[in-house]
Amino acid sequence: MNEKTVNPVLKQVLELGPTVIFFLIYLRIKDEVYTFGGTDYSGFIVATIVFVPILLLAMGALWILTGKLSRIQVFTACMVIFFGALTAWFNDERFFKMKTSIVNGLFAVILGIGLLRGKSLLQYVMGDMIPMEQEGWMILTKRLAFGFAVLAMANEVVWRTMSTDAWVKIETFAFPAALFLFLWAQIVMLQKYVIEPDGPNP
Template sequence: METRGMEKRQVNPMVKTALEFGPILAFFVAYLWLKDRTFVIGGTEYEGFIVVTAGFIPVFLLAMGALWWLTGHLSRMQLVTAVLIVVFGGLSVWLNDDRFFKMKPTLIYLLFGGALAIGLMRGESWLQLVMEGLIPLKHEGWMILTRRVMVLFLSLAVLNEVIWRTMSTDTWVYFKTFGLTAAVFLFFLFQGGLFKEHGSEETDSE
């Protein structure tokens, strides 16, 4: 679902990237700075991770609001991610329990992977709708790519669960900040053969 009410506009790619990834990097830097500190707020002790999570939520929402204002739209993935960040980040802060925020990537990837699976069972590529025509592919190509992305998402969901449940918070933060992004980047980097074989006429002309 796209946001409505504003015409989609082009924005400087550097600004767009900063708004999309800036909050994540800010979370990482703030965590390294405050991870070993404890804060007493309203008579309750909060570890640095919880305090950083509390600050991350409004920063992320402000960045998404600025992105919507500049571009006139937000993708479905961004909207779902924003909702889950507010819900599970809020639960972590409210209950003073970092497990909820750590589970968030698992639920995001399960939701997207499950949605793609439902679309595939209907003979449709819902990934094509999410990516909004950024990769011109024939129908067969979209179906293959959707199956692969579905497996990627479900694998990342399992990997996130293994890491946060068995490893330190430091390890999870590094994985969340860099590992997940690198995994998705490398995945698409190795899809060149698929894009070449199943590219649409629009891709060929470009």
């Protein structure tokens, strides 16, 4: 299916909305305890369980509207489903918290394996979005692999040493903002490698 044109605001809402909804639900029920089948579940775990179908609905809508989903989106969704299921099954919020560490760690490892083979797997995923010379892609991949590794370690520190409330806020706002700013800074610094589209013929 070919990619379709979609309102960019709506696209952003579908991409970021589930995380914001999870945050709002968590704030609303964080101090509550719910009993299902004789087992008590914290508000955090209930919010996690609710988050999974909301994410799937948003991704389904995004696929219908745009005609495609990125490999990163699909992979992240699979991780959310897997660790959300473990969180619910074992009634243990640590599984969902460590998801961020594992996902970012896997991104760092995957990019690192590509670099060891002399390839930029980032270019394979984002090459259509950012036309850039091979050297630029290699530099960006090295830096982003390092960035993902730092985020994975930071998440481990946060969820192991801070409260659930602090982790939810940092996971929802601080980590995405840090990644966005890091990516933006790298693109700015690597402008000399960006391939400009050909101008009109004389």
